[in-house]
Amino acid sequence: MLPQASTIAPHIDSLYNFIFWISLISFVGVVAAMVYFIIRYHRSRWDPFKTPYITGHSAMETSVSVGLFILVMVIFAWGWKDYKKIVSPPQNSLEISVLGHQWFWEFEYANGKKLTNELVVPKGRPVKLIMSSADVIHSFFVPNFRLKQDLVPGTYTTLWFQATQTGEHPVFCAEYCGTGHSKMLAKVKVVEPTEYARWEKEEKKEKGLNPAEVGKELFTKKGCNVCHTVTGQALIGPSLLGIFGKNEELADGKKIQVDENYLRESLMQPQAKLVKGFPPVMPTFQGTLTDEEVNAVIAYIKSLK
Numbered sequence: 001m002l003p004q005a006s007t008i009a010p011h012i013d014s015l016y017n018f019i020f021w022i023s024l025i026s027f028v029g030v031v032a033a034m035v036y037f038i039i040r041y042h043r044s045r046w047d048p049f050k051t052p053y054i055t056g057h058s059a060m061e062t063s064v065s066v067g068l069f070i071l072v073m074v075i076f077a078w079g080w081k082d083y084k085k086i087v088s089p090p091q092n093s094l095e096i097s098v099l100g101h102q103w104f105w106e107f108e109y110a111n112g113k114k115l116t117n118e119l120v121v122p123k124g125r126p127v128k129l130i131m132s133s134a135d136v137i138h139s140f141f142v143p144n145f146r147l148k149q150d151l152v153p154g155t156y157t158t159l160w161f162q163a164t165q166t167g168e169h170p171v172f173c174a175e176y177c178g179t180g181h182s183k184m185l186a187k188v189k190v191v192e193p194t195e196y197a198r199w200e201k202e203e204k205k206e207k208g209l210n211p212a213e214v215g216k217e218l219f220t221k222k223g224c225n226v227c228h229t230v231t232g233q234a235l236i237g238p239s240l241l242g243i244f245g246k247n248e249e250l251a252d253g254k255k256i257q258v259d260e261n262y263l264r265e266s267l268m269q270p271q272a273k274l275v276k277g278f279p280p281v282m283p284t285f286q287g288t289l290t291d292e293e294v295n296a297v298i299a300y301i302k303s304l305k
């Protein structure tokens with residue numbers, strides 16, 4: 001068996017083993033019944049010229065149907081319980097950006113440090129990956145963590161885990177993405193929290209700007225500040241102070257929570273989800289901002305608390 005290197009791994013394995021053993025026992029039972037009936041009801045044991053009259057057995061049929069339904073619902077409820085864990089990252093997660101490329105993985109930390117094909121994370125702390133792709137669909141698959149998530153161009157997907165074993169865990173791309181797909185490998189390097197803290201500090205010293213600082217520069221350079229303040233005052237567009245995570249009311253009366261995907265959409269298609277009370281005058285930044293710059297602008301908006 002593969003190592004169970006994340007908190008979710010033992011849960012996934014339990015469910016997998018349950019389904020595996022149920023299937024194996026059912027298979028053996030079905031084959032055994034088949035062999036038994038072949039022998040027991042072979043033509044040589046009966047009058048070969050007369051087909052026996054067979055009646056149904058309602059109690060048996062009902063109990064088999066209800067029994068199987070209950071079994072399937074148990075599997076469903078069990079899977080749902082684990083699925084909820086997988087899709088709900090803890091609030092205090094360490095956030096790292098992941099960008100998939102043909103054919104390598106790029107990881108960017110909040111302090112501006114960038115790594116290619118290696119993701120360094122501390123043991124025992126929840127890590128949330130905010131992922132996107134620069135070209136085609138890729139899929140981030142860490143067998144030792146029992147986790148897999150697609151990276152889709154133009155949108156953000158997330159994946160979170162809490163590593164329980166130090167060491168290197170292989171990462172595979174699990175979505176065919178062209179000639180180099182099978183070579184699109186990386187590793188998650190899990191280190192002790194103290195070692196991680198040291199690593200993070202060292203890297204900080206030699207780095208220039210972090211993504212939030214790059215975003216702050218872009219905010220002026222691209223003219224965002226003409227319409228948006230970061231002080232709470234509304235101009236032509238809403239103020240961006242404290243906007244991340246907030247519930248906004250839209251022009252059509254719908255409510256939305258501001259997250260990475262909403263901010264990205266608002267940059268690319270500003271008219272798609274207008275905040276109530278503001279005119280539809282924002283230009284699109286489609287094609288004028290790279291994926292990295294979009295990440296930087298979002299990091300900056302997130303930092304405005």
Ligand code: CUA
Nearest residue numbers: 138173175177
């Ligand atoms: Cu990237 Cu397959």
